[in-house]
Amino acid sequence: MKRTLITLFLAVTVSFNLLADEGMWLPSLIHKLNIKDMQADGLQLTAEDIYSINKSSLKDAIVALDHGSCTGELISNEGLLLTNHHCGFGEIQAHSSVEHDYLKDGFWALKKEDELPNPSKSVSFLVRIEDVTSKVLEGVNEKMTESERQKAISKVGNDLITAAIKDTHYEAKVKNMFDGNKYLLFVYETFRDVRLVGAPPESIGKFGGDTDNWMWPRHTGDFSMFRIYCAPDGTPADYSKENVPLKPRHFLPISLKGVEKDDYAMVMGYPGSTDRFKTSWGVENTMEVTNSIRVKVRTEKLRILKDYMNTSQKAKIQYASKYARSSNYWKNSIGQNKGLKKLHVVEDKQEIENAFAKWVAASSERKAEYGNALSLIANSYKNNSAQIAQSYFIEGLIRGPEVLGYAYGFTRLEDALAKDDKEKIKKNVARIQKSIDDYFKDYDAATDAKLLASLGYIVKENVDAKYLPEELDVKSKKDLEKRVNKYFKKSMFGNKAKLEAFLENPSQKQLEKDPLYTLSRDVISQYRELAKQQKESVDERTKGRRLFVKGLLEMNPDKKYYPNANSTMRVTYGTVKGYDPADGVHYEYFTTLKGYIEKYDPKNPEFQTPQRLIDLYNAKDFGQYADKDGTVHTCFISDNDITGGNSGSPVINGKGELIGAAFDGNWEAMSGDIAFEHKLQRCICVDIRFVLWVVDKYAGATNLINEMTLVK
Structure with a gap:
């Protein structure tokens, strides 16, 4: 084999040889693809502890907000839900007025009667996932136009949805995976009475504003809290005073131990959209x-x-x-x-395409099936x-x-x-x-x-x-x-x-x-x-991509592949670690409350710091939420693979305990939705101890702390 061909195949192998920190994995498949690697990295749970349709599992504590715009997690047996401040921003804003400016001052319900309803907000629990590829593709063939193909797929998909939710209050979707080469059925239970419970002021929840957005180091307390209500019989219902807090199948215990470099970190949530197979x-x-x-x-x-x-x-x-x-x-x-x-993502993609073209050209059968993929x-x-x-x-x-x-x-x-x-x-x-x-x-x-x-x-x-x-x-x-x-x-x-x-x-x-x-x-x-x-162009691209992705899967049969994010539940795993964004520059894996003091600028609305936070900091009134180094850690980073939609996703340690909430990616790896960058890509998370410190010490909402299961 010529040296150039070897180089091209190596490029493909490097690009698709997935490391532990890359990959948005379907929870229903981790028992086949990932569990051994996850356990080797520090996971102490089984695959069924993460995803099960027969018993309570982690998936039952994770919800899609508003059908996938953000993610949230249950943190008490009374339906208490944690997500990002920016995921609840619309509701916080909607309830605000000049007289009651919850954006500026924050909001805390010290008793359940004070919680604020949000008629248009919903949360969806994943009930189960089913592979329906063979049923969906049974009636399609390559002689069909793309319109004919999609019409046939939609008909079968609608029939499968109807059968899946018959005689239930569930919802269902059939989702396309691997650019039309695989189809999965997702069944959900959606609750419609979701009430605002707590939110810090913007000066905490949005500290740094546009300047710090997508940046590390970060100090933002990006969290808010809601509560899920249901009818007295436990079923979903529209808002009513008769509704009661939901008793979830599972909620996450909260670790007060904090995180250290190289600790195992797992993110579960609903990433919205990636395009890692883009040409x-x-x-x-x-x-x-x-x-x-x-x-x-x-x-x-x-x-x-x-x-x-x-x-x-x-x-x-x-x-x-x-x-x-x-x-x-x-x-x-x-x-x-x-x-x-x-x-140099374009150049990297071109190397993959060149390798693919040579692989196709080496076989008449491949040329017949995949020969037009790239040209289309x-x-x-x-x-x-x-x-x-x-x-x-x-x-x-x-x-x-x-x-x-x-x-x-x-x-x-x-x-x-x-x-x-x-x-x-x-x-x-x-x-x-x-x-x-x-x-x-x-x-x-x-x-x-x-x-x-x-x-x-x-x-x-x-x-x-x-x-x-x-x-x-x-x-x-x-x-x-x-x-x-x-x-x-x-x-x-x-x-x-x-x-x-x-x-x-x-x-x-x-x-x-x-x-x-x-x-x-x-x-x-x-x-x-x-x-x-x-x-016509879209149809060409759709067909070409379907063939290209199918060919890549065939070209690398021993590789573990994950489908692009599409607002369905995924699991990512990795470790807590810093990174080097430039020559001579190293970013540590955590930040502390000191950053609020250092960044404080009374003339800049993006870097206001509440006086109460300053007073608590000066008094070192950190309670049980301080790290062993004596400071309150505000945020940390890991090499987990995330994107939009993962906002609010729980960051979970090897024991299945909550250690933080994901809220951002980092500036140096903004290309990550298209090409994962192992050395640079990081998931920015708010430390759960900072969240609890704000709730308890800053806001005085100990009623919420008392609901939670804290692990010391």
Whole structure:
């Protein structure tokens, strides 16, 4: 074999030879793939202690928040739930007002009657996982188009879901694994009465703000607490005063022993999305299109939001959650592009592709099955003007101003009015009236008009004119500002009183004449047209990726593979350790409360430190939560594999005890969703002892401490 071919195969082996710290493993398969390695690293549990459908196991203490946006864990026998502060930020903000600013001051329920309901929040427990690949793929073949294939898969999947939840209150999903080469059925039990119990002030829960986001060293007390309620018989129920705290099948005991370097650490949760099988063409597209457009548009969006938030306390409360959601992946995209370039990920992917191509070429059978895989993927990224336009539409018009999405939500009412269906008209009006107060509570029309004009002009300047709605056909930004201001003046969608008056006597004619409603229809219509224009390319890419991943699995039969994250429960394992981010620089594996004092800057809103925390620190009032070194450890890092969705995930020691809650990744490894970087990638976690210190010593919520099982 030629030396170049050996080198290429070694590149593939290195890239896919998974170490203990890489991998988002399915809990139902760790008994086959991982348990021996996990136990060798320090795990003292069995595979069934982690995942079991017959007895209580760790999986029964882990929940998906809002069907996968974050993760939480049960920490008491009374349904007490721990997650991140940023995972509860929307609820904290929604309950806040100028009179009761829980963002600024924090919130603590010292008795259960004080806990705050959140009608739209839910938690889902995993009941079981079933491999249904053979059933799903039984009726498909390579002669099918991608649309035909997906239609057949969806039909079988829906039938499997129906059968799985028959005569139960469960929910189920069939999820695609390994780019369509494997399918699993996930069954869940979802609870809908979830009440806010406790949250530290932003000066603890969001300490460091955007500056420290995705960074290490970190000192953020990123946690909040909720409680799950159920009907008296233990089943899920909507909020009711008659509901009772849930008695979970399992909850996590909490270790007060702390962590040391090289300690075993396991994370269980619901990672949202990774793309470790992405090709070099896909990586280039992510950098040049997705991330670049997101950064460009959101930089302007965040500027406009911040300008308004700086005008008053009310304005800050209104837009705090919206700003946080937008800024999080704005900064992530900046860091990811830097990481992908610095770590030469495109070149690494190209080596894998070259090795794959040589492997395919060595066999006529492989050429017949996989010969077109890479060319299909490469071709799918060519002539991407429609995709670029669609990305600008998403960031600038759909996720930019709120008014277009809100107005478009009236299409169902328009349809009912057109048909003069009085029953549907009544239902739609009632639906809108139910949510109108919440919408306008956190909405400023003048700010939204600025967003529409400014972001709309960015779209106009960067998108081929043939894709633009006629409303954006202007000569200058000033012209668009005038047009948008005129629209808002005439429209009812930026004015609560006008909208309420319309709902009293809704008219199809009035709705169709509304300029912002018309614009929303035009934007969504054009967005859908852009999606249609990309269908052929998307189908090519889907087929090419399916064949490429299938080929890689066949090419390396002795490798242990894990599927990309897709908001299903995963287990990752590794160790507590620091890292060296640059030449001559070493980061320790933990931080302490001293960092709050050192970073404190009274002139910087991101680095405010509560006076009570300063007083407790100076008095060294650490209680039972101090480390053996005499300090309170605030955060620590491990080499666990995580991504978005893992926020709030429990970090568990070898005995199955809670030692922290994961809340972030580190800046140097922002490329990790696409390519895991063993030397640099770290999981940032809030130390559970710091959490308890804040709850007990800072907040005085000893009622919550008394619920927990503490292990000394």
